[in-house]
Structures are given as structure tokens and as C-alpha cells.
Amino acid sequence: MRGRARHSAGLALARTLALRLTRVRTLTPGQALTLALAWGPAGALAAGNDVLGTVTAALPRCDYEVVRTLPHRADAFTQGLALADGLLYEGTGRYGRSTLSLLDPSSGRALRERPLARGFFGEGVAVLGDRVYQLTWREGTGFVYDRESLEPVGSFRYPGEGWGLTHDGRRLLMSDGSSEVRFLDPGRLEETGRVTVRARGRPVAALNELEYARGEVLANVWQSDVLLRVDPEDGTVLGWIDLAPLRAREGRLPEEAVPNGIAFDPVSGELTVTGKLWSRLYVLRARGPGCGPLAR
Numbered sequence: 001m002r003g004r005a006r007h008s009a010g011l012a013l014a015r016t017l018a019l020r021l022t023r024v025r026t027l028t029p030g031q032a033l034t035l036a037l038a039w040g041p042a043g044a045l046a047a048g049n050d051v052l053g054t055v056t057a058a059l060p061r062c063d064y065e066v067v068r069t070l071p072h073r074a075d076a077f078t079q080g081l082a083l084a085d086g087l088l089y090e091g092t093g094r095y096g097r098s099t100l101s102l103l104d105p106s107s108g109r110a111l112r113e114r115p116l117a118r119g120f121f122g123e124g125v126a127v128l129g130d131r132v133y134q135l136t137w138r139e140g141t142g143f144v145y146d147r148e149s150l151e152p153v154g155s156f157r158y159p160g161e162g163w164g165l166t167h168d169g170r171r172l173l174m175s176d177g178s179s180e181v182r183f184l185d186p187g188r189l190e191e192t193g194r195v196t197v198r199a200r201g202r203p204v205a206a207l208n209e210l211e212y213a214r215g216e217v218l219a220n221v222w223q224s225d226v227l228l229r230v231d232p233e234d235g236t237v238l239g240w241i242d243l244a245p246l247r248a249r250e251g252r253l254p255e256e257a258v259p260n261g262i263a264f265d266p267v268s269g270e271l272t273v274t275g276k277l278w279s280r281l282y283v284l285r286a287r288g289p290g291c292g293p294l295a296r
């Protein structure tokens, strides 16, 4: 009896959350309810999927210190962040308001900004060679820009949704909201393989913004404050970073304002992170044995 009561209370909570999710991300009610049942409110773990509990309980946590903060446009619905030669590239989402921007890393100010056409919801960005690549959420279309001018130079198609994007120097790596990371050839822009991200053998769903750093892939998990450290060769989750203290520093935020921007500077070893609608970018230095090569 008690079990059943708890179950229906959980279901009611999930339904409430599902209604909110349909507003936030224009999911169908069915999709939203599935996600809500899986993740629960604001990263809390709900019935049916406690894999993040396994991550945080069983795998090493990577600690960090905040080296400095930069202002971040509090109306930027951040979907992707990348750093190349000391410049930050940010992709933002929402229909009619999506952009690709080049930011001055000392001030956080936009040096250049390019809006996307109204029917495109901007997602992850990666900078490779002299090109910037940007995914879109449900439009099946990626855009290619000149890295300096941000002028569009091409586009490509892919099946399914587009969420996070990064590169390892020779391949683009993309997420699609599932537990899979796809590899794309940056020239032909076609898929060359994929890997399922698993913690202790169990898939971790809702992988979002990605960042390649010293042989590992960092991945935000949507609707949580967990940043995973992943081995991109076999998808094994190696450890995690807790971004909850940074979200707490942002004060009161709307529900959708989850962490969603990660950029690694291979020269300084610093990690710049932010979230949707956050007022700051946080520049971090990883510390301790739980960080693997990130703390080198």
C-alpha cells in the first residue's frame, strides 16, 4: 500500500515536471513524461533511472577552484561553448533568438554575433581548423562558418536531434540527447562511428554539451549539475565534476537554467563553464587525483 502510494506520488510529480518540460523545450507530452520519469526535478534522481546516483556514489569526483569569473549575458540560452586561440565561441538556442557569437574572454563581451534563421534552434558548437560548426536541435541541420568572420560557408544534414558538439583534433563528436556520442568526419560531415556512454555498465542518457580535454570527453547531463568525464574510445564514465556549487552562486534562476557550456583551454589547462541564462562564466582549475589528466 505504502509502496503504491509512493509510486503514485512520484508519478504525479513526474507529470507536473513533464508539463513544465513541454514548456521549456517544446517536447511532446509523451517525450517529456519519459524524461521526467527518468530524471526527476532539477537533477534529482527519480524512479527508473538512478545511474547518476551510481556515478556520484561510486566514481571519483574531480574537485576544482574558481580562478576567475567573467560576465555572461543573462539572456543567453547557452547551448554550446568552445575556446580556440584564446577566443570563446558561444552558441545559443530558442527559436527566433538563436545565435553564434565570438566573445572576448577578458570581458565576456560579444565581439561578433550572427543570428540563426527563425526556424532553427541553435545547439552545440565546435571550432576546428578555420571553421566553426554548429548543430541545431530538431532541424537535422548543422551549419559551417568561417572562424574569423562567422560568415556561413556551408551546411550539412544528420539524422535525429543535435545537442552537444566538440572535436578531438581529427573527428567531430556529437551528442543527440541519448547516451550515444557520434563521431563525424569533419570534411565529409558524415558519421564514422558511435559509442554508448556507460557508468558501471549502465547507459547514461540525456548527454548534452560536450568538450574534449586531454584525451577525455566532458559531458553535461541535461537537467542535472553533473559533468561526466568520459573515455571517448569505449564510452566508459571515468568520474564526474559537481557544478551544483556554481549554479548555487548564480542565485535564483529559472528551472531551465542548467549548466550547459564547457570550454577547455589546452594551453592553460583552465576550464570555462557556464549555464543557460547564467550571469557569469566561471574559469576553473581542476585539482586532485579525481581529475585524471585534467589536473595535470
Ligand SMILES: [Ca+2]
Binding pocket: 080, 081, 082, 125, 165, 166, 209, 210, 211, 212, 261, 262, 263
Ligand atoms: Ca564545448
